[in-house]
Amino acid sequence: MKVAIIDYGAGNVQSVLFSLERLGITGIVTNDREVIKHSDKVIFPGVGEAESAMKKLKDSGLDVLIPTLKQPVLGICLGMQLLCLHTEEGNTQGLGIFDVVVKRFSNQVKVPQVGWNTIYNLQSPLFEGINENEYMYLVHSYYASVSNETIARTNYDVEYASALQRENFYGVQFHPEKSGKVGSQILANFLKI
Numbered sequence: 679m680k681v682a683i684i685d686y687g688a689g690n691v692q693s694v695l696f697s698l699e700r701l702g703i704t705g706i707v708t709n710d711r712e713v714i715k716h717s718d719k720v721i722f723p724g725v726g727e728a729e730s731a732m733k734k735l736k737d738s739g740l741d742v743l744i745p746t747l748k749q750p751v752l753g754i755c756l757g758m759q760l761l762c763l764h765t766e767e768g769n770t771q772g773l774g775i776f777d778v779v780v781k782r783f784s785n786q787v788k789v790p791q792v793g794w795n796t797i798y799n800l801q802s803p804l805f806e807g808i809n810e811n812e813y814m815y816l817v818h819s820y821y822a823s824v825s826n827e828t829i830a831r832t833n834y835d836v837e838y839a840s841a842l843q844r845e846n847f848y849g850v851q852f853h854p855e856k857s858g859k860v861g862s863q864i865l866a867n868f869l870k871i
């Protein structure tokens with residue numbers, strides 16, 4: 679199985695690579711559009727700030743490629759946010775895969791959320807065999823609003839979409855690669871889709 683990890687200079691590709699290796703898969707870290715296009719699965723990681731990350735994506739022409747992909751694609755954290763319509767972070771237009779806007783948590787809570795929180799209302803094959811209210815690791819100041827594409831929810835300041843799916847596109851706000859055994863199970867489920 680060929681799993682491409684999109685390398686656009688704004689992703690935590692190494693921890694994703696290690697988490698795949700623990701599952702017996704050697705990921706291909708690449709920004710080569712042909713390699714990504716012909717892979718069996720695509721992981722779109724991301725850490726950092728949306729505006730500069732989107733610029734890096736555009737500089738490498740990956741903003742045009744990603745929406746055309748037909749194989750399963752998993753956006754992680756900032757990767758998921760960039761697949762949405764828009765994020766308030768830097769007033770950044772997203773790729774518009776998910777019909778969702780990304781907003782900033784209010785100042786009623788400590789921002790960014792850093793640490794473990796539960797995911798619940800689990801749907802989709804991504805969470806097969808995963809119990810409700812499992813703890814996952816999160817680091818973020820912005821969140822995707824709940825919509826009909828929501829396949830998991832988390833509550834911090836507000837109830838928000840901690841996972842999204844539309845057709846072959848999946849997104850998770852949490853870091854499965856940093857969420858222990860349950861995180862590995864979610865990645866294994868993605869690889870089986």
Ligand SMILES: NC(=O)CC[C@H](N)C(=O)O
Pocket residue numbers: 724725726727728755756767790817818819820821
């Ligand atoms: N860890 C991250 O990359 C966070 C993504 C985004 N900057 C947010 O704060 O929500």
